[in-house]
Amino acid sequence: MTSRKPPSPELIGRFAAIVGDRYALTDPDTQAPFLTEWRRLYHGRTPIVLRPGSVAEVAEILKLASESGTSVVPQSGNTGLVGAQVPDESGSEIVVSVSRLDAIRAVDPQGFTMTVEAGVILERVQQAADEVDRLFPLSLAAEGSCEIGGNISTNAGGTGVLAYGNTRDLVLGLEVVLPTGEIWNGLRRLRKDNTGYDLKHLFIGAEGTLGIVTAAVLKLFPKPAAREVAIVGLARPEDAVALFDRVKKAAGNSVVAFELMARRGLEFVLTHVDGARDPMAEPHPWYVLVEIASGHGRDEARGLIEETLGEAFEAGLISDAAVAESLDQAADFWHLRHMLSEVQLHEGGSIKHDIAVPIAAIPAFLDEANAAVEKLIPGCRPVPFGHLGDGNLHYNISQPEGADKEEYLARWDDMSAVVHEIVRAHDGSISAEHGIGRLKRHLMDTVRDPLELDLMRRVKRSFDPNGIMNPGRVL
Amino acid sequence: MTSRKPPSPELIGRFAAIVGDRYALTDPDTQAPFLTEWRRLYHGRTPIVLRPGSVAEVAEILKLASESGTSVVPQSGNTGLVGAQVPDESGSEIVVSVSRLDAIRAVDPQGFTMTVEAGVILERVQQAADEVDRLFPLSLAAEGSCEIGGNISTNAGGTGVLAYGNTRDLVLGLEVVLPTGEIWNGLRRLRKDNTGYDLKHLFIGAEGTLGIVTAAVLKLFPKPAAREVAIVGLARPEDAVALFDRVKKAAGNSVVAFELMARRGLEFVLTHVDGARDPMAEPHPWYVLVEIASGHGRDEARGLIEETLGEAFEAGLISDAAVAESLDQAADFWHLRHMLSEVQLHEGGSIKHDIAVPIAAIPAFLDEANAAVEKLIPGCRPVPFGHLGDGNLHYNISQPEGADKEEYLARWDDMSAVVHEIVRAHDGSISAEHGIGRLKRHLMDTVRDPLELDLMRRVKRSFDPNGIMNPGRVL
Numbered sequence: 001m002t003s004r005k006p007p008s009p010e011l012i013g014r015f016a017a018i019v020g021d022r023y024a025l026t027d028p029d030t031q032a033p034f035l036t037e038w039r040r041l042y043h044g045r046t047p048i049v050l051r052p053g054s055v056a057e058v059a060e061i062l063k064l065a066s067e068s069g070t071s072v073v074p075q076s077g078n079t080g081l082v083g084a085q086v087p088d089e090s091g092s093e094i095v096v097s098v099s100r101l102d103a104i105r106a107v108d109p110q111g112f113t114m115t116v117e118a119g120v121i122l123e124r125v126q127q128a129a130d131e132v133d134r135l136f137p138l139s140l141a142a143e144g145s146c147e148i149g150g151n152i153s154t155n156a157g158g159t160g161v162l163a164y165g166n167t168r169d170l171v172l173g174l175e176v177v178l179p180t181g182e183i184w185n186g187l188r189r190l191r192k193d194n195t196g197y198d199l200k201h202l203f204i205g206a207e208g209t210l211g212i213v214t215a216a217v218l219k220l221f222p223k224p225a226a227r228e229v230a231i232v233g234l235a236r237p238e239d240a241v242a243l244f245d246r247v248k249k250a251a252g253n254s255v256v257a258f259e260l261m262a263r264r265g266l267e268f269v270l271t272h273v274d275g276a277r278d279p280m281a282e283p284h285p286w287y288v289l290v291e292i293a294s295g296h297g298r299d300e301a302r303g304l305i306e307e308t309l310g311e312a313f314e315a316g317l318i319s320d321a322a323v324a325e326s327l328d329q330a331a332d333f334w335h336l337r338h339m340l341s342e343v344q345l346h347e348g349g350s351i352k353h354d355i356a357v358p359i360a361a362i363p364a365f366l367d368e369a370n371a372a373v374e375k376l377i378p379g380c381r382p383v384p385f386g387h388l389g390d391g392n393l394h395y396n397i398s399q400p401e402g403a404d405k406e407e408y409l410a411r412w413d414d415m416s417a418v419v420h421e422i423v424r425a426h427d428g429s430i431s432a433e434h435g436i437g438r439l440k441r442h443l444m445d446t447v448r449d450p451l452e453l454d455l456m457r458r459v460k461r462s463f464d465p466n467g468i469m470n471p472g473r474v475l
Numbered sequence: 476m477t478s479r480k481p482p483s484p485e486l487i488g489r490f491a492a493i494v495g496d497r498y499a500l501t502d503p504d505t506q507a508p509f510l511t512e513w514r515r516l517y518h519g520r521t522p523i524v525l526r527p528g529s530v531a532e533v534a535e536i537l538k539l540a541s542e543s544g545t546s547v548v549p550q551s552g553n554t555g556l557v558g559a560q561v562p563d564e565s566g567s568e569i570v571v572s573v574s575r576l577d578a579i580r581a582v583d584p585q586g587f588t589m590t591v592e593a594g595v596i597l598e599r600v601q602q603a604a605d606e607v608d609r610l611f612p613l614s615l616a617a618e619g620s621c622e623i624g625g626n627i628s629t630n631a632g633g634t635g636v637l638a639y640g641n642t643r644d645l646v647l648g649l650e651v652v653l654p655t656g657e658i659w660n661g662l663r664r665l666r667k668d669n670t671g672y673d674l675k676h677l678f679i680g681a682e683g684t685l686g687i688v689t690a691a692v693l694k695l696f697p698k699p700a701a702r703e704v705a706i707v708g709l710a711r712p713e714d715a716v717a718l719f720d721r722v723k724k725a726a727g728n729s730v731v732a733f734e735l736m737a738r739r740g741l742e743f744v745l746t747h748v749d750g751a752r753d754p755m756a757e758p759h760p761w762y763v764l765v766e767i768a769s770g771h772g773r774d775e776a777r778g779l780i781e782e783t784l785g786e787a788f789e790a791g792l793i794s795d796a797a798v799a800e801s802l803d804q805a806a807d808f809w810h811l812r813h814m815l816s817e818v819q820l821h822e823g824g825s826i827k828h829d830i831a832v833p834i835a836a837i838p839a840f841l842d843e844a845n846a847a848v849e850k851l852i853p854g855c856r857p858v859p860f861g862h863l864g865d866g867n868l869h870y871n872i873s874q875p876e877g878a879d880k881e882e883y884l885a886r887w888d889d890m891s892a893v894v895h896e897i898v899r900a901h902d903g904s905i906s907a908e909h910g911i912g913r914l915k916r917h918l919m920d921t922v923r924d925p926l927e928l929d930l931m932r933r934v935k936r937s938f939d940p941n942g943i944m945n946p947g948r949v950l
Contacts, residue, residue: 110716110835111866112723133724155669163728166667169644182926189833191865192641193904194630194680195911195922196949197931201676205669222723241585248587248697249608252768253638253728293727300775358664360585390666391586429668436670447670451657455938456672462933474671 006047006091007070015048015070015094018060023051023100034075034095037086042438044087046073049095055175055183055214061096062212063181065468072096072179072468074208076118076147080154081354082437084207084473093471098149101214104128112220113172113189118149118213125218134220137164141338149213155205157433162389163256163293164221166433167204173217174200179210179464189217202459207435208470210463224293227256228301229330230309233284233320237363240288240388243317244359247290248389250308254301257291258389259337260362265383268343268398269336276336280320288388289337291330340385341394347381348399349408351415355423356392356432365393365426372418373397377411392432395419420446436474444475481522481566482545490523490545490569493535498526498575509550509570512561517913519562521548524570530650530658530689536571537687538656540943547571547654547943549683551593551622555629556829557912559682559948568946573624576689579603587695588647588664593624593688600693609695612639616813624688630680632908637864638731638768639696641908642679648692649675654685654939664692677934682910683945685938699768702731703776704805705784708759708795712838715763715863718792719834722765723864725783729776732766733864734812735837740858743818743873744811751811755795763863764812766805815860816869822856823874824883826890830898831867831907840868840901847893848872852886867907870894895921911949919950 007015016024025031026048034049036042052058065072071093075085087093101117104124108114109132116125122143129136138151140158150156152174156167164170173188186200203210234240237260244258263285269276279287294301302323309321324330344350357365370382379400386393397415399408420430420443430447431440445453453475460467460475482490491499500506501523509524511517527533540547546568550560562568576592579599583589584607591600597618604611613626615633625631627649631642639645648663661675678685709715715735722730738760744751754762769776777798784796799805819825832840845857854875861868872890874883895905895918905922906915920928928950935942935950 108833108835110720111833113833155673157667157669161667165644168673169640178926178930184926184930185924186927188904189902190831190904190907192632192636192831192862192867192907194632194908195904195906195915196680196919196927197685197934198630198643198676198680199927199930199934201673205671205673210672222727224727245585252697252699356665356667358583358586358588360583387667392667427664429663429665429670431670432665432667433669440670444671449660451653451659452661452671452674455653455659455674458937459672459674459934462937463930 004090004092007068007094011068011070012048014064015050015061018057018064019050019052023053025049025051034078034097035086037078037080037083039081042083042086044089045091046087046093046095047091049097051097051100053100055101055177058096058098058177058212058214059181059183062177062179065094066180066466069466070094070468071471073470074098074212076150077121077142077145079142079146080150080437081434082439084435084437084470085150088472096212098212098214099147105215107132108189109134109220111189114218114220115187115215116148116218117215119147122146122148122151129220133223135223136218136220138167138170148216152204152213152216153206153208154435157390157392159257161387162258163253168201170219171200171204171216172219174203174213175215176203176211176213179466179469187215187217205435207437207474209460209474210469226294226301227291227330228305228323229289229291229333230305230321230323231279231333232288232290232309232318233280234286234288234318235284237286237366239317240286241359241362243288243312244389246312247308251292251304254293255290255389256293257289259289259386260388260393261287261289261337261340261385262383263287264381265340265385266336268347268383269339272343272346273339276339279322279333279336282320284319289333340383344383344396344398348403349405351397351409351412353395353416353419354432354434355395355419355428355430356390357423357426357428359388359391361426362388362391362393365422365428368422369395369419372422373415376415376418438473441472441474479565479567482543482569486543486545487523489539490525490536493532493539494525494527498528500524500526509553509572510561512553512555512558514556517558517561519564520566521562521568521570522566524572526572526575528575530576530652533571533573533652533687533689534656534658537652537654540569541655541941544941545569545943546946548945549573549687551625552596552617552620554617554621555625555912556909557914559629559910559912559945560625563947571687573687573689574622580690582607583664584609584695586664589693589695590662590690591623591693592690594622597621597623597626604695608698610698611693611695613642613645623691627679627688627691628681628683629910632865632867634732636862637733638728643676645694646675646679646691647694649678649688650690651678651686651688654941654944662690662692680910682912682949684935684949685944701769701776702766702805703780703798704764704766704808705780705796705798706754706808707763707765707784707793708755709761709763709793710759712761712841714792715761716834716837718763718787719864721787722783726767726779729768730765730864731768732764734764734861735863736762736764736812736815736860737858738762739856740815740860741811743822743858744814747818747821748814751814754797754808754811757795759794764808815858819858819871819873823878824880826872826884826887828870828891828894829907829909830870830894830903830905831865832898832901832903834863834866836901837863837866837868840897840903843897844870844894847897848890851890851893913948916947916949
């Protein structure tokens with residue numbers, strides 16, 4: 001069993017010897033960046049941060065951890081939002097950072113694959129694909145600092161899911177160091193391979209509780225020749241769902257983004273972001289940002305988006321629409337969307353939810369949730385936005401104007417209970433893309449029945465019998 | 476532990492009582508269709524075939540099987556190619572057919588999902604999607620009789636993989652009866668849900684060794700407005716790989732099929748199929764059948780395919796091309812491809828392989844494999860064809876002209892050893908889409924290292940501690 005006591009100085013010395021003193025951080029100052037995550041919900045302690053420079057070193061570390069019953073917290077870019085990647089407050093957990101495993105091992109443009117190590121920053125993966133005229137479509141706000149090992153371990157979502165899937169769908173093979181220190185080479189580059197259980201899917205999204213992902217084979221895609229972006233004004237979420245239907249029918253898998261925003265969010269952006277401009281002359285209760293890619297050429301995507309929006313206008317589904325006339329204007333439209341999270345900081349406390357429901361249930365969810373939170377805290381201001389095409393909404397609620405921020409945030413659990421109950425009634429998810437970590441672990445038995453939790457624990461026990469990998473996260 | 480002795484008459488009576496006498500088949504004549512698969516490699520015996528009419532009955536059967544240590548062979552449409560779905564010769568295994576679980580439980584066109592039971596025939600799934608103006612893209616030769624539970628349990632491939640993925644990629648949620656008789660309700664309809672381990676992927680492709688899939692939530696897609704089909708003549712497989720690159724770049728995810736065929740296969744079709752016509756005036760060593768879908772309209776797909784093939788011709792990659800002028804002609808082109816398997820029956824014995832390699836390695840694989848099999852059995856006639864876009868080839872080899880069929884087929888294992896060695900050298904798969912079952916179980920330790928096999932066995936033991944589910948298959 002793992003110990004909740006700090007490892008002995010002798011044991012710490014043995015861990016340090018594996019990576020060498022330069023990469024064994026025991027000084028509080030050099031440790032600091034590894035101990036806090038950016039939302040600052042968690043701040044932990046550790047006797048040692050290890051920065052292995054090879055897969056063999058990772059294996060040695062886990063072998064020793066297994067033998068000595070030492071708990072291990074794997075970390076890559078440290079941009080996770082649920083506290084899975086920082087040590088707890090006990091001082092008993094060691095941190096293993098994979099950031100030095102940053103080689104791009106192979107790029108195969110003809111086979112549309114790339115083999116990368118866990119510590120490669122997502123943006124570098126994107127660039128390496130771009131250099132061989134390919135697209136790696138995973139894209140999210142943290143892409144300049146998050147690392148692919150963490151993206152895989154959390155099954156990251158982001159803005160490209162509608163056309164390309166979640167991170168899970170972008171992985172062909174994995175290399176994983178198991179809790180015992182054994183190295184599983186599952187670096188397959190094949191699109192089709194039916195030879196036994198597909199183990200990689202257990203490690204993807206396991207948040208480091210079953211082993212440490214050290215490398216992966218990623219899927220690449222052709223680069224679209226053109227992208228067209230439009231913002232649409234609508235009266236109701238129902239109309240947005242109907243519009244999604246039409247756009248999907250017209251453009252199929254070329255629909256790259258279909259993002260819903262309430263007017264309130266746009267107003268926050270217009271108020272707080274320098275130079276932000278209302279994209280339309282009149283205000284509308286709801287907006288959708290649509291992006292369509294085309295392999296063929298600009299004219300095709302342009303014609304398609306204009307025709308589809310024109311027909312939707314005639315059908316009374318939409319009130320107004322603006323198609324970006326230039327790449328700059330397309331970037332401006334996206335900027336309105338991307339700033340939605342940040343501007344909420346200027347409107348006092350914000351209680352956040354990362355939920356998903358079946359797409360057709362989105363209008364009912366919004367009606368019910370808006371009514372329920374207003375009843376709980378009159379005057380609170382929902383700012384729903386997110387990936388309608390994936391059924392994933394960031395259902396954030398700003399405090400009532402003039403309310404006390406701390407008092408408001410103290411109601412987080414009450415508010416979430418109300419929202420999550422509605423999510424469950426629609427067969428939804430309380431963590432669509434951010435994961436469970438420590439933040440939502442106490443909610444697992446409200447969203448998974450005892451049998452499913454038992455199956456997960458059986459898998460955990462059979463892969464990590466000593467329970468050394470990221471204990472207290474997920475399960 | 477499970478028994479290799481037939482269950483006692485008393486135990487058989489208890490199993491029969493669960494489903495009722497009408498659906499408990501003990502008579503050899505009524506059992507016969509459940510005991511042989513269509514390639515006739517396996518013919519088994521069983522004391523009883525059970526045809527449960529509800530998920531609750533499946534659960535009762537597995538509970539009793541678990542308690543009594545009775546081995547269970549799940550079966551759906553009985554079209555599998557590796558012997559996983561028929562009982563062995565011992566007479567100790569009972570067969571559980573899910574064909575009566577044939578309800579389409581829900582269709583949600585707005586959410587692009589459908590919930591179906593395991594016994595629904597694939598063609599009925601396709602039709603139910605079509606009725607709500609949606610596409611369920613899984614398509615394979617057996618679609619008129621195979622059932623979706625089997626497609627899921629074998630992670631079926633087929634002709635739509637390039638654009639839509641394998642069956643695994645088409646499943647959002649599962650309902651599974653576990654070996655204990657407990658029912659896991661994992662019928663999620665969400666595109667994004669990061670709440671713990673994604674267990675469904677363990678059951679998909681497990682060939683019934685971890686439990687019985689009783690229902691699934693499937694992904695639906697927009698129906699393409701138009702499809703264009705062309706046949707292209709080429710000098711070399713290298714040129715086919717380069718053409719694939721161009722077509723993917725031009726059409727992205729709209730490339731629905733990219734099938735490679737050697738001239739010899741086409742000649743077999745022209746010889747043995749009434750009314751089959753050579754699609755081009757001159758013969759070419761290799762052919763590619765390309766299909767491109769368009770959400771927008773016929774003109775777009777047509778323009779795209781003509782332009783891309785025109786450029787490829789100018790670049791010297793292709794020798795000739797014929798774009799189908801009508802739906803009938805498109806069907807004729809596909810008919811040439813679909814008849815490739817059947818016509819090999821008329822050319823004597825055929826030794827078959829279902830392999831995959833990285834796309835870029837296909838030309839080298841073909842060179843090396845053709846040389847190696849010619850060396851082993853001079854005069855043998857390779858008829859390679861398959862899904863180049865997935866890296867998946869059916870590398871079949873017809874006997875030398877005039878050779879003795881039985882003598883030739885007796886060399887199957889020698890031939891496969893030679894072919895599979897080349898597959899492994901290219902990091903390929905010896906079972907790209909058909910699975911392992913009983914046919915290839917003895918090869919598992921040649922393609923998976925001891926650690927990975929051990930991980931699979933740990934999963935197996937933790938889900939099926941008594942080893943009752945489809946023993947002797949896969950692992």
